[in-house]
Structure formats: structure tokens, C-alpha cells
Amino acid sequence: MTTIDLADLRLAVPNATTLWTALAETRGHEVVRRQGFQAVAGDEHSGLRIVLRSSSPGKDDVDELTELAKGWSRGPVLVEDAFGSVDMSAIGLTPRKLPVMIRRPGDALPPPALEVVRVEGEEQLRAAERIVVDGFPLPGFQPYRPGQAFPAALLGRQEVELYLVVKDGELGGACVTVVDGGVGGLYWVTTLPEFRSRGIGRALMHAVLGGRLKELPVTLTAARAGKPLYDSLGFTEITQSTWWASA
Known part of the structure; x- marks a missing residue:
């Protein structure tokens, strides 16, 4: 894939922030909302989760999320960047790529066999x-x-x-x-x-x-083992999201 489908990403990313907001609020964790990102400051088990919300976050937002990630000492750090808009290598985070996929409403599927x-x-x-x-x-x-x-x-x-x-x-x-x-x-x-x-x-x-x-329309970020199943069900890849994680 040579281009990122920003229109479809703008469906996928808000859905992910909705999930993390629901989890944060039910777990009693702080949610930091900015124009360019959303962060959930959890405990030693859930850690810090940052989701980029923009393909071109402002410098203030990038500086803030970088300082959040750099200074975090309570559990793991994960920065989810579907837009490819930040580089977290300078603060010691390691990238991995995961496909973001979307499926539009289409032909009816058979009922589940189980x-x-x-x-x-x-x-x-x-x-x-x-x-x-x-x-x-x-x-x-x-x-x-x-x-x-x-x-x-x-x-x-x-x-x-x-x-x-x-x-x-x-x-x-x-x-x-x-x-x-x-x-x-x-x-x-x-x-x-x-x-x-x-x-x-x-x-x-x-x-x-x-x-x-x-x-x-349904979105997901696929683990590589699951991607063949999603392909067979009519999901198409939007982009490769970069997940920057602490060791």
C-alpha cells in the first residue's frame, strides 16, 4: 500500500478512542484529551495508552505526548499511531506494524455455525x-x-x-x-x-x-494471525499502524 486512506482512518481512530475512554472511565483512570491525541493514564497493569488523533498534530501536542511517554513510570507505555505522524524512537520506544482494516456493509453472511x-x-x-x-x-x-x-x-x-x-x-x-x-x-x-x-x-x-x-462500517486492527480471516470476510487494509511500545 502506498497511500493512507485518511477518510477511513477518521472512522477507525475515533472508535478506538471511544473504547479506551470507556475502559478508562470504568477503571477509574485519567483521560487526557487534546486535539492531536488522547491518552489514558492507567495503573501498573494497564499503563499509559496514547492514541494519535491527527495526521498532523501540533508541536505542542507532540511535545506533551512525548513528555508523557518519556516520564511514565507506572507500567507499560504504548503509543498507537495509525497516521505515521510521530517518531518515538528517541525516547526508547520500539515500533511494530499492525494492519488497520475496514469492512463496509455488504452481502449478508451466513449465520454463525456455533x-x-x-x-x-x-x-x-x-x-x-x-x-x-x-x-x-x-x-x-x-x-x-x-x-x-x-x-x-x-x-x-x-x-x-x-x-x-x-x-x-x-x-x-x-x-x-x-x-x-x-x-x-x-x-x-x-x-x-x-x-x-x-x-x-x-x-x-x-x-x-x-x-x-x-x-x-466496521474497523479493526488485525493481529497478523487473524488477518486471513478478516480478508475472507471482506475487510480491506487501510494502512499499517505503528505501535510504539516500551520494552
């Missing part, structure tokens, strides 16, 4: 949380501690819904969806190791793309 349920209570929330923490995984939240990654208050956020997949009577996968401003987002599409290559991920995708997200 049972997919929307998370409705705290018991199901804990099941989804554990699957994501241990299966995705989320190292900062390991060993698993109930309610730390996904607090109970997350169930009250209308923009956020979670889903579980049942295979042979057992829970084998989970994901998080966000709907805001007429755009859907998919996060942490997770299959537990013992259930991989058994249709869990595809069942999740068929359920949410044929349900809550059916009439919306």
Missing part, C-alpha cells in the same frame, strides 16, 4: 475477561484478577458489547465490540489455544457482522 451469546451479566463478563486476558493475551493483566481488565461498570456502557462463543458446551472465544458515531469496531477477537482451528473466530465474526454491526 452458538454466540451476548454478555449480559457479571458471570459472563468474567468469562469473557478471562478468555481475553489469558487467550489474546493481555500480559499486563496476568495473572488473571477478576474485574481488573473489564470492570463490572463496563456492562453499563451502551457503546460497548461483549460476546462469547460456545463450543461443545464450553466457552472457547470472546470479543469486544464498540459502536459510536455510526461506526463499529472490533477488539480482542480471541480464541483460547485449545479451541483454535475449530471455527471459533469465524463464528464470532459472523455473529457480530450479521447482528449489531450489520449496517455499519
Whole structure:
């Protein structure tokens, strides 16, 4: 890919900031909002998460986010830059590239081949949380501690819904969806190791793309292992996002 689709990125990036805002507010963490970026100042488990909001952030915003990242001492640091607008190497952060993808509403998908349920209570929330923490995984939240990654208050956020997949009577996968401003987002599409290559991920995708997200453009940032599935479902790559992370 030689060009960045800024119009599609301007759908994807606000959806991501909506997710991180919901998580920050339910976890009791500070949110820093600027024109060029949004930051969540978490604890030693979630750390500092900065999402670039502009392809051309102002110097003051770049200076502020750089100082935030440079001075952070409570957990990991991650600067998510889908626009390629900053270079964090000078403060010791390491880049990796991840594809940002979008799917427009299109042909109907077949119903999921497995049972997919929307998370409705705290018991199901804990099941989804554990699957994501241990299966995705989320190292900062390991060993698993109930309610730390996904607090109970997350169930009250209308923009956020979670889903579980049942295979042979057992829970084998989970994901998080966000709907805001007429755009859907998919996060942490997770299959537990013992259930991989058994249709869990595809069942999740068929359920949410044929349900809550059916009439919306849907964005996600793909782990490389999941990209072939997303390709097969009609997602196209917008750009390679740079994630600058502490060691």
C-alpha cells in the first residue's frame, strides 16, 4: 500500500478512542484529551495508552505526548499511531506494524455455525475477561484478577458489547465490540489455544457482522494471525499502524 486512506482512518481512530475512554472511565483512570491525541493514564497493569488523533498534530501536542511517554513510570507505555505522524524512537520506544482494516456493509453472511451469546451479566463478563486476558493475551493483566481488565461498570456502557462463543458446551472465544458515531469496531477477537482451528473466530465474526454491526462500517486492527480471516470476510487494509511500545 502506498497511500493512507485518511477518510477511513477518521472512522477507525475515533472508535478506538471511544473504547479506551470507556475502559478508562470504568477503571477509574485519567483521560487526557487534546486535539492531536488522547491518552489514558492507567495503573501498573494497564499503563499509559496514547492514541494519535491527527495526521498532523501540533508541536505542542507532540511535545506533551512525548513528555508523557518519556516520564511514565507506572507500567507499560504504548503509543498507537495509525497516521505515521510521530517518531518515538528517541525516547526508547520500539515500533511494530499492525494492519488497520475496514469492512463496509455488504452481502449478508451466513449465520454463525456455533452458538454466540451476548454478555449480559457479571458471570459472563468474567468469562469473557478471562478468555481475553489469558487467550489474546493481555500480559499486563496476568495473572488473571477478576474485574481488573473489564470492570463490572463496563456492562453499563451502551457503546460497548461483549460476546462469547460456545463450543461443545464450553466457552472457547470472546470479543469486544464498540459502536459510536455510526461506526463499529472490533477488539480482542480471541480464541483460547485449545479451541483454535475449530471455527471459533469465524463464528464470532459472523455473529457480530450479521447482528449489531450489520449496517455499519466496521474497523479493526488485525493481529497478523487473524488477518486471513478478516480478508475472507471482506475487510480491506487501510494502512499499517505503528505501535510504539516500551520494552
